[in-house]
Structures are given as C-alpha cells and as structure tokens.
Amino acid sequence: MTLRPPADLSIDTGRMLELIGVEGQLLTAATHDVHPDARVPGASGRTVAETIWFLGGQCEDALTWMGASEQDASAWVVPDPASLREVTGRFTARLAELLAEFGTRPPGDACPTWWPEEHSVRFWIRRMLHATAVHRVDVQGAAGVPRTGIDADVALDGIDEALRLWLGYRLHALGIHATRPCVLGVSTTGADWSVHAEPNRTVVHRTGPGAHVSADAVLGGDPEALYLWLWGRLPDREITTSGDQDAVAQLWGLLRLATR
Secondary structure: OOOOOOOOOOOOHHHHHHHHHHHHHHHHHHOOOOOOOOEOOOOOOOEHHHHHHHHHHHHHHHHHHOOOOHHHHOOOOOOOOOOHHHHHHHHHHHHHHHHHHHHHOOOOOEOOOOOOOOOEHHHHHHHHHHHHHHHHHHHHHHHOOOOOOOOHHHHHHHHHHHHHHHHHHHHHHOOOOOOOOEEEEEEEOOEEEEEEEEOOEEEEEEEOOOOOOOOOEEEEOOHHHHHHHHOOOOOHHHOEEEEOHHHHHHHHHHHHHHHO
C-alpha cells in the first residue's frame, strides 16, 4: 500500500494576522468584569494580570527578535503595582505595534527565530497567533465568560506547533529529556503525529493517512480540545487516551516543562 504524505496544515498569513487582532479584542473584552488577581484555570498558575503582562512581554520579545530598537522595546513603563487597565493597555499597545510591524514585512522576509527550521517573519506571526489564542482562553476562563471557539484549522496548526516546536525542539534545547522511552500516537480529525520519547531526545513526526505506528499510547479528540489539552488548558476528560497511561502522564509532564 502506498501511503499519502501528510496534508499541509499551514494557515494563510493574512488569515493569521486577522485572527491575532480578533484574539486580542476577545481577551481585552474579557477583562471588563474580572479581578486582576483571579487565577486562570489550567496549568499556567498565573493570575489574570500576570497572564496579560506575560503576553505583552511576548509581543515585546517578538518585536525585539524582528529588529525593534532597544529604546522602542522598553518604551512602555507600567507603574508597580499596576492596575489591570494599565496592564491591558500595555498589551493592546504592544500588540498594535506588532501587527503594524507584521504589516510592513513580507511573511517570507528573513528574520531571526529560535527554531532552526524556520527563520522568517511568518514564524513570529504563527507564534503570536497561538500565544494570543491560548492566553485569551485563560482570561475568558478566569472571567467566567463562555469560551470562544477555535477554528479547526487554527487548532490543527497549534497542535503541530506544540508538538514539533515545543516538544520536539524546545525541550531538547532546554536540556530536558524523557526518563523512559515510549512512543505515543496523537490523532485528530485531519492530522496525525507520532511522538518518540527517548532518554536523549524527543522526536515528533507528522504521519500521513493510513500510516501505522506501533504506539504505547494513543491520544485523540477534536482539534480544539486536543490543542488546548496540549497547552494544559483542558483536563484529561476532554480528550481520549488509550494504552499506557504512564506514557501519557510523561508526555503531559514534558509539555509543561517545554512550554513553561
């Protein structure tokens, strides 16, 4: 049998830029009736104010990687202690700067990144889409407002990023490795991955339709649920698991270390 290669999961750059703006607006709207010290649900352990401050810092980091001057990168000064309005204002200003910078650069324009497989502006567009989406979910959860859905194509791309960039590369760059070898399959509508956790490296592959991977455990679910579970934003009951539950627990722990 001839296996077909994995489908391309990439999202149109224009759509990603539009979605970053939408996610930013949804996050800001969720701050209107929430206490700054409210804890966000899930694995991050941050408060609402800490979450928004952190996301504003990610915008600044992206601007710096893309060549913003140090003066520009440190121009926003927020009082300490800061109100939630001031913290949110810093985030929205930084996000607007970042979107403006994205608008002046072709997505294929060469740009430093921390992932060896891609050195272009598109890396940062993709990274900021997922950062903003995940932290928007955090703030909505803390505010007790209904979670806005994440489109399947965005979730699929986010699963791919979490597995290949964070688990497959970032973990090794941090010098963190699995304590026991195992193979896990990750499967959802439209895409599949295999995760090979070894004592010296965790390797992730996209697999095509019909590919057979002998796995110790398999994780499944709809794209949105699986995406948010990988980022520690949903409990185990929101996805399906089969096989070696210790292998699943190890994957969970490695992801938390890779994405902290």
